[in-house]
Amino acid sequence: MPLRCVTFDLDDTLWDCAPVMERAEAGFYTWLSEHLPRVVAARRPESLIAERRDFCARHPELSHDFTLLRKGWLAEVAAAHGYAPELVEEGFRAFWEMRNEVQPLAGAAELLADLQADFRLGVISNGNADVHYIGLGHHFDFVVNAAIAGALKPDPRIFQHAVEVAELPAEEIVHVGDDPVRDVAGAAAAGMHTVWVNHKRVDWPGGPEADAEIQQLSHLKAVLQAW
Template sequence: MTPRRPLALLFDLDDTLWPIGPVIAAAETSWHAWLAEHAPEVTQRYSVAELRARRMALLEQRPELVVDLYQLRRVALEQAFAEAGADAAHIDGAMHHFHERRNAVTPFDDVAAGLAALHGMLRLGVITNGNADLEVIGLHHHFDTVLASSRFGRAKPDPSIFLAACEAMGVAPADAVYVGDDLRLDVQGAQNAGLRAVWMNRNGSAAHLEAGIAPDAICAGFDELLAWVRGQMQH
């Protein structure tokens, strides 16, 4: 059966529109330095790595926090403040500092032009498990709908978040395509909800073969994505 012409294209954010690992690493180093200045009791007791380990342990105890990684960070920090005897009045400032640094991302070189070209062809949206602020980053004007797990209450790969985004955009899942870098969360999650899925595979990995996941397309960047979408629009 010939695929239907897509009406909407939805995107993951972290590691799809920009690299996130180095940003988070730098943000956590800066965050720890801020804490050392304002709540030294915490940093004398916990290194960056130890604070990260505490968050992961908390997530195991409270898996529902996976939908809001900021809330996970805050609850873990509240516990660290309490255990270190630090002044909890600084928690809001610490979270604000991390928010600023976490959004200091640099989109991949092909993103701005690629989104501008796609915006003229079909409706664009976002589904994210992260906490990026598209207004701060400067890409919000490209998207009609932005759905974050922290606001929705369910996280990818749960089909409901994909279905809710399609409903918000006024399209059937079969008329939507999801683009993301994570095979399980993005590709398999979208396909299980009835969307087509493009794997944004910038590093040439063959991980989909080992995982047994078959993306509807594999693109190394926005040039290939644009070419694929143009081909689909001819149906």
């Protein structure tokens, strides 16, 4: 069967995620200091993170939706300190904008533009990055994230959701991502082909291997052409 669709993971596949999240968390703390000073005065930054983790643990029903988790935690902490619930949307938006201040890897936009000519392109992401806000949205035919699908990668349901949206058989889709379990094992379990993006040039950790491995995005087109 010919390949007709390429889906991409986002964080750590199309951009380096750690520095973005570090800046976003620091910026969110600054926002909290300015808008909910009583919350910040009562805690150290580490305690805020620990409390958010605790909120997540208490709400497994929201585990696939990082947006609802952060809003839910913010609503709880705002209410506990007598702040207006309106601050929840404002605070989340402040975090979200910083979380989306990503720098796509060199050549990423050009690669997507190039592949667009030959394939349908999609996003399959666990997180709340927004390719439209980031400026890459026009390259993609569809976006599936865990909040939409109701399940996190590697759960096959998020990949099956993408298969339905793509309106193609799974074996005509190749998923490209950096995580051996969430991306490679997950997509393979749903019947898709897989490309492992190994930017860090580490050894394969074990388990069923991807159909192909690339160490930089610029190698993807040649891999797809030789399929």
